Amino acid sequence: MSLFRLDASILPGTSSSAELADLVEAEWTAAHPGAPVTRRHLGTNPLPSDAWPLAHTGNLTPEPERTPAQREAMALAGTLVAELEAAEAVLLAVPLYNFGVSQHFKAWVDLIIAGAPVGSPVLKDKPTILTTVRGGGYAPGTPREGWDHSTPYLRRILADVWQGDLVIVERELTLAGVSPAMAHLKDLADDLHAKALDAAREAGRQLAAK
Template identity: 70%
Template sequence: MSLFRLDASIMPTASASAELADLVEAQWSAARPGEPVVRRHLGTDPLPPDAWTLATTAGFTPEDQRTPAQRDALALAADLKAELTDADAALLAVPLYNYGVSQHFKTWVDLVIAAGPADQGLLKDKATVLVTVRGGGYGPGTPREGWDHSTPYLRRVLSDLWQADLTVVERELTLVGVNPALDHLKDIAAQQHTAARDVAHHTGRALAAK
């Protein structure tokens, strides 16, 4: 059984999403020693920004008329899709940036879809864990309630479009201790951090058992 892990943090040495994903992976690997983990890090190794355009336009271009760049983009899209579909389970660590998903992750999703043709049900019933973190607070009654445009999108793609067997591990207030304006929330942030770590441990064990 293999695990595909995707990271999207642009801060790999201080990544809150990677911390939780590491816990999930550790539990998975402890239960399945020696099983392969295929990794892709979009933050440190971003995809070419024009790849999606090239792959998409290639789909409307007769094969014998495609440019070398279009063929390369289609090959990249196929590789990205294969990494995801060939694995038995998936772990995606995707932080919230500027109230949405990063351009790196969006490009990855668009390229996987461009690889076609079966983007609907791509992960049907596949055990998939989404780790997502948010620097501030976005819950009911907070000043930024409704500003999280990342998590609903992620659920829509992974669960509704790709039909994954999805578990979400979430943590908020990750910028407490970094942004002085959030210092008054340090106790709540610490509680959320501990709770998220506990959920990550449990989720990793459950992922390995599926």
């Protein structure tokens, strides 16, 4: 059994998405001691910003005419695909940034798509856990309902396009403890935090059992 873990927080020392992913991984590791874990951290080691267009245009260029930069980007894309394909379980920790998906995570997705055969379901039936967090509140009935443009995209890519066996662990109001404007939401935030921790442990146990 092998696990691929990807983190995307730009604040790894205080990452709420990593906190949840750590609990998932701990449950998985307890059930599979000594099993390999492949890690990639896009927040501390981002992919080159020009890699996707180079890989994409390289795919459209006859092999003898590809530039060295295109070949390098295509090789990187192939490496990223191989990391997913080699894993038997996948864990992704991806926070919401500015109401959407961060550019460094989007670059990873685009490179996976460029490196795999067209339309390839690279996670087909593979157990996949996504831990995602949001600083504010976007639940139905809140003033910013519908402003979360990250989670629906992640679900579309991971479950619908890549066909992973997806479980999502979510947490909202992560900024309630540090933002004065959200101080009145701290009790609710604490409750959501506790529920997210429990959900992460349960997701880890389910992942370990698959």
